[in-house]
Amino acid sequence: MSGRRLILRALIPGIALLGSSTLVAAGAPKLEGAERTWAFYCEGCHAAGIEEHPATLRLSYTRSPELAAIKGRQDLSPEYLRQVVRMGYLEMVGFRKTEISDAELEALIKFIRLPVPAQIKIQAQGEQ
Numbered sequence: 001m002s003g004r005r006l007i008l009r010a011l012i013p014g015i016a017l018l019g020s021s022t023l024v025a026a027g028a029p030k031l032e033g034a035e036r037t038w039a040f041y042c043e044g045c046h047a048a049g050i051e052e053h054p055a056t057l058r059l060s061y062t063r064s065p066e067l068a069a070i071k072g073r074q075d076l077s078p079e080y081l082r083q084v085v086r087m088g089y090l091e092m093v094g095f096r097k098t099e100i101s102d103a104e105l106e107a108l109i110k111f112i113r114l115p116v117p118a119q120i121k122i123q124a125q126g127e128q
């Protein structure tokens with residue numbers, strides 16, 4: 001494992017914790033299922049907004065500004081998402097089954113590929 005991979009590994013729990021404590025502090029409803037997996041493992045690097053999210057910034061250069069935020073992207077096939085999450089991709093480390101189980105990964109893939117307005121609807125229903 002290279003030094004850079006080790007540093008990224010070390011940063012992930014911190015980023016995830018930062019994300020979840022912000023959500024709790026804002027009084028957001030408790031997250032469950034794929035929404036929670038996304039918030040805990042992905043959002044810290046991949047949420048919309050290139051200022052705060054390193055993966056979104058990087059993808060805005062290597063892909064395009066339209067493809068920078070991965071949530072809601074229809075061009076990311078389930079097979080590709082599965083492979084990137086398990087194996088990692090360039091600067092991104094992969095996640096083990098002890099971190100994200102196969103069932104959690106399948107739910108996460110469906111969540112990521114939902115058009116963003118549908119995700120907002122699901123979140124709104126969750127608050128009822």
Ligand code: HEC
Nearest residue numbers: 012041042045054055058062063081084085089090091092
């Ligand atoms: C520590 C930061 C970090 C975390 C956490 C992270 N990623 Fe990434 N991800 C990146 C970076 C950086 C890239 C761009 C890779 C590059 O160009 O070096 C990337 C790339 C990707 C890509 C490729 C997008 C494309 O256009 O091909 C996908 C898909 C992806 N990540 C999904 C996820 C998912 C799903 C999670 C949560 C399970 C996650 N990532 C967690 C940093 C992260």
